[in-house]
Structures are given as structure tokens and as C-alpha cells.
Amino acid sequence: xxxxxxxxxxxxxxxxxxxxxxxxxxxxxxxxxxxxxxxxxxxxxxxxxxxxxxxxxxxxxxxxxxxxxxxxxxxxxxxxxxxxxxxxxxxxxxxx
Numbered sequence: 001x002x003x004x005x006x007x008x009x010x011x012x013x014x015x016x017x018x019x020x021x022x023x024x025x026x027x028x029x030x031x032x033x034x035x036x037x038x039x040x041x042x043x044x045x046x047x048x049x050x051x052x053x054x055x056x057x058x059x060x061x062x063x064x065x066x067x068x069x070x071x072x073x074x075x076x077x078x079x080x081x082x083x084x085x086x087x088x089x090x091x092x093x094x095x096x
Contacts, residue, residue, distance in 0.1 A: 039080050040068070046078040050087075060086065 009017070041049055047057045061067055066082040069075075 040077040041080065041083075043076055043078065046083060049080070050083065 038045075043054060043057060047054050050057065050060075052060075057065075065078065065086045068077040068079065070077065
């Protein structure tokens with residue numbers, strides 16, 4: 001079943017809405033492109049920050065990436081500092 005609804009928005013309101021959405025999208029893109037990020041990430045956010053899959057992030061955790069567990073695993077957080085430190089500790093030069 002498909003329901004169609006027509007909504008009329010004034011030009012000024014549409015401009016404000018478009019501008020607001022564009023600014024929010026740009027803000028999110030800039031945050032991850034510049035690696036400017038909050039100090040603590042959820043696992044999904046951490047995977048995005050690292051540009052890896054959630055499964056790869058779990059492997060990093062098993063290999064020593066520090067995590068913060070709150071309320072018996074109801075909330076798991078990873079600090080940007082710990083992520084950056086882990087990645088720096090696992091640098092390899094000349095590996096192919």
C-alpha cells in the first residue's frame with residue numbers, strides 16, 4: 001500500500017531547511033575527513049573513524065585495542081587516544 005501526501009513549503013522555509021541539512025551533512029563529513037572527532041566513540045563510530053568493518057574492529061580489540069565497558073557491556077566505548085595509540089604501535093615499515 002502506498003500513501004501519497006502533498007506538502008507545500010514556502011520558498012523561504014525550503015531554503016532554510018535545505019541550508020540546515022547541507023550544513024549538518026558538511027559538519028559530519030568534515031569531522032571524519034579531518035579526523036576531528038569526539039574523544040569517545042561507540043563501536044560503530046570507531047569502525048567508521050578507522051575506515052574498517054565492525055568485524056575488523058573486533059579483531060583489533062582482540063589484539064589489544066583498549067575499550068571501556070560500562071554497565072556490563074550495555075555501553076562499549078573506545079577512546080580516540082587509545083585508537084590512535086594502537087594504530088601507531090602497529091605501524092610496519094616496508095611491509096608488502
